[in-house]
Amino acid sequence: MRTMLSATTHAPPLRDAALRRLGAALKAIGYEFTTVTPGTHERVNRRPGNAEGHTLSDVLGWSRPFRPGALPEDVVRLLVDAHALRRDGDLWYSLIRVSSFDGELFVHSAFPAAGPDAVFFGPDTYRTVDAALAHLAAAGAAPGRVADVGTGSGAVAVAVARRVPQAEVIAVDINPTALRYARINAALAGTVHVDVRRSDLLDDVPGDFDLIVSNPPFMIDPEGRAYRDGGGPHGHDLPLAVLDTAARRLTPGGSLVLFSGTGITGGRDPLRAAAAHRLDRTDLRWTYREVDPDVYSENLDQPAYAHADRIALSVLTATRPPDDR
Incomplete structure (x- = not known):
């Protein structure tokens, strides 16, 4: 029974x-x-x-x-x-x-995190937090308003709130279980100034942001699992949607730190190409670097990645020029 x-x-x-x-x-x-x-x-x-x-x-x-x-x-x-x-x-x-x-x-x-409302936590969480904190350390001026888009467990929001206690840190997700766990985790950390809200990207949160951090789903997932499937033929729809949101919602001098991944074929990075196409039409200054050349190799055996030689992880940072007026 x-x-x-x-x-x-x-x-x-x-x-x-x-x-x-x-x-x-x-x-x-x-x-x-x-x-x-x-x-x-x-x-x-x-x-x-x-x-x-x-x-x-x-x-x-x-x-x-x-x-x-x-x-x-x-x-x-x-x-x-x-x-x-x-x-x-x-x-x-x-x-x-x-x-x-x-x-x-x-x-x-719990493992395996396969349910439609699964909240994933793992090496990519650590990498995203590290990328966000490295950006904070290099930026100099502390952000006043921060968004963690697709917060999941809330780890990014908690880490940033600990370093910048005076900032307004808003953690958003569309997954009710993620919102529940993020609130619990913020309480465990004593980081009571993390504001956890339901929002599709930043559609339900008004105002602009000095820092936007996101580690959205980026895998090609035929099952369409919300925590994993990035959408589109390359798994890039969600990362690119975050990029478009940042282009609209960053303050002058504000930055986006986007952690993502992609299948590399013959040396071609389709995420970088798609991001460049969008960013070239904005005023954002950006950098893109590959931070791990070969991850999740077990997925290369699946039909969805039959075209790829490897799966790589990358960090895209985009910054709006300051308003010098």
Whole structure:
């Protein structure tokens, strides 16, 4: 008999409070877990002895099923209160993962993050935060108004808000579960000035921004999963939509930091070409650099990437000239 205790997208406040208490308890005992790519995650979990979880990181990091008695009772109780456990026969599964990064803990979806409302967290999250913080460090003047577009777990917004406490930081997403987890994660970090809102890009948020950061979906996904599918034949529709939004909504002197990826064929980068076509019609000054030449290689076996020699990651930075009047 299968029993389901599932996280819902419109969770009552008590469930969110249970997740916040869980996060606080994990921070208090020094819990840490670095989330890897899905390919690495699957390989590690296939190793002998990894079929079931026996520690907190086994269950809340590696998403391994566990038996009664494997975890501390208070942790299990909080997972139950949060409706974040699924039972299948004698085994229990956590519906969430908890990852550590930048001195904070972040709640996100269990592996495999395949549901339509999945909230992904992993190496690209780390890379996006690093790119945003590097830009902040080089910019000199602190931004007054910041948008994290497609916030997911809220990691970018939290990291920026910690460095620029006086800034208005707005984190937007269209995924109700992402908005829920981003609010919980901001509360765990004590970053109460992160304003989490539902918005399609920045359509539902008025005003302009000094800094826009985004790591939108960029993969070619025939299944059309919202957290993964970038749209269009190359997976570029969403990254390019973010670029168009920034061209309209950046203040004078404001910048966009866009983390994305693309399939490279014969040395040609179609994302860079498409971005250049759009940017050449704006006043934005921009740079584009490849930050990892070969990632997610398991996707090259799929028909959607049969044309590609490799999948590369890139960071595009675009800045509006300051108004010197």
